[in-house]
Amino acid sequence: MREDVGMQSSPQAVPRLTRPTQGRVLAGVCRGIADHVGVDVRVVRILFIIVGMVSGAGIVAYLFLWAMTPVEETLGAGRPIDPAQPVSAQAQNPPSPERTGGTAMPRGSVLLAVGVLTILVGGIALLQGTGTDVRAGILLPVLLVAIGAVVAWAQLDATQRARWTGIAGWRGLGMARLAVGIGVVALGLFAFVTRGQSAAQVWDVALATLSILVGTALICAPFAVRLWSDFRREQDARVRETERADIAAHLHDGVLQTLALIQRGADDPAYVVTLARKQERELRSWLYGSNEDPSQTLAAAVTAAAAEVEDLHSVAIDVVVTGDRPLDEGGTALVRAVREALLNAVRHGSPPVSVYVEIGPDAVEAFVRDHGAGFDVDAVPHDRLGVRESILGRMTRHGGTARIRRREPGTEVILTMPHQEPDPDAAPRARARAGASSGASAPSAASAAAPAASDANGATTMNGAPRIPETAEPTTIQGESIR
């Protein structure tokens, strides 16, 4: 909710008029208006009720707005989000408690419906009692039709909502709701038509109406089909045109520019190789990539960091990432450490340089490998802070661990960073399968314990006197090893 208030106070960020999927009682119209105008939702609701009670216009307005206002296209965040944006980015904003409260109490809606019905029936009975003719013969069927329509529409609305939220309800229940809605409408219509007439008469009328309807449909069908297919074709053509323009624009901005640069710099092989490699990566990520924002997800951040190092030093780096999660503080530290390790690998090691990052349910593990001569952590001069500070120190400060292993040939830097908080994005999947909800407490405990250790460590490293504990292999910077 804090976020909504902030958005309302700034004049240029008025939310579009949409119907939120959460924090709503009926269809979210009042909540949507409240968010849009920037007033308390209760005020809007009371206004609607008063206007509805006095003249009925409120009810009509509500139904109209319900039909015309689009559903908010988010995963619970209090603002409309471009559907083209990655889902992981949207999942960054967990739904605020007040909003989720709305969906958590369907009993409230039921109570409300019962109350409204009671008032209606009571009102009718009262009017009847005072002698006013409310013409129940018309009113009741109309009421039935209205209720049935609302039930059916609500189902339509729910399916649409399910598409945005990705939470598919029970299909059978939805069908049942639709059937009940249609049934109630049919009953109302029947009651309306049979008012004071025999069933046989109604049957004749119904048959006549039906035949006219079928006849009209037969005549109109070819035209309708033609119109529809024309419309579709036109739409397809437009989509293709847009796509083509998009591709052309990309080729022009990227590939053609690079080719021009390569022709001009043909006498500098290193430059050409760098350009070609960069362009290849860009084209590849455009063709096969997920277009994730490096500032949002860990996998994208690692890939971006590797790309940056590759550009700086013209050494190819193989990047393999499994899993993904939103980028948090620990993740950022890990990415920086990975970047530093990659820089070391391309500077001092020799290719092939590879990085493998495994983003698991409890922790992230990263492995940076090169095939150079390898180096001894203890042999690194004390004034060189690259390895000790940027990799080992950084990981320890953020509650992770770093190990450096000598391989034959090359060096492997192994970084582990436990998740600092339960993963809002990937965790539901893991939790549902592995029951890992208890795993969240261990990493947080580890990260809480880490600052004390790192303070001591940081201070000693600054003095330069103490050496990193001398273990044979692997060199472990924290007492515990990874596995």
Place this chain on the structure above:
Amino acid sequence: MTVRVVLVDDHHMFRTGVKTELLEAAPGVIDFVGEAANVEDAVAVIRKEEPDVVLLDVHLPGGTGHGGVDVIHGCVGVETAAGAPVRFLALSVSDAAEDVIAVIRAGARGYVTKTISATDLASAIKRVADGDAVFSPRLAGFVLDAFGVAAGEIAEVDEELDRLSAREREVMRLIARGYQYKEVAKELYISIKTVETHVSSVLRKLQLSSRHELTAWAMGRRLI
């Protein structure tokens, strides 16, 4: 024993380059018996020559438009003179998961990218000729992701098709980290033969598993 190889790729320059590099890097190991630039020629050449290994590009003109997959389907049942089935090693620039999964599930014994060094390619060809599987780090990463290993899913019994066993997971992780088979063997204190068995078993799972996430993953992420 030399390995008889047919090279299928629609780029003439690439075919020439691969041949030259391989003959230089591993002289006397590989015997190029034929090459083809499209699906129809490839099937004809493979049926005629009955090679040990086919180096297969994923994207090829001709056939029903499925490139390498069409070639594999067109050569079902073809055997070498020694009676072993003709084995396919996919070699591609494409990193798209749907390409990888399609060609592996069609029956390829391995998948390497065109950036592989000539020495590594030669040993990959040898390995495939011996009936083992070849996984690039990317393919290993893909397997780990698609089988939900990162999320902590581990098979209770090795025979389970939809999950990896703990050992297979370890092997895949090391391959994803860029380890050679012999390094994997040393790291896990097992023989190279055992590593090969594990990798072959993963390949089998990859080909036979009905795990829906394999396809969903490939379609959804379009990225290794």
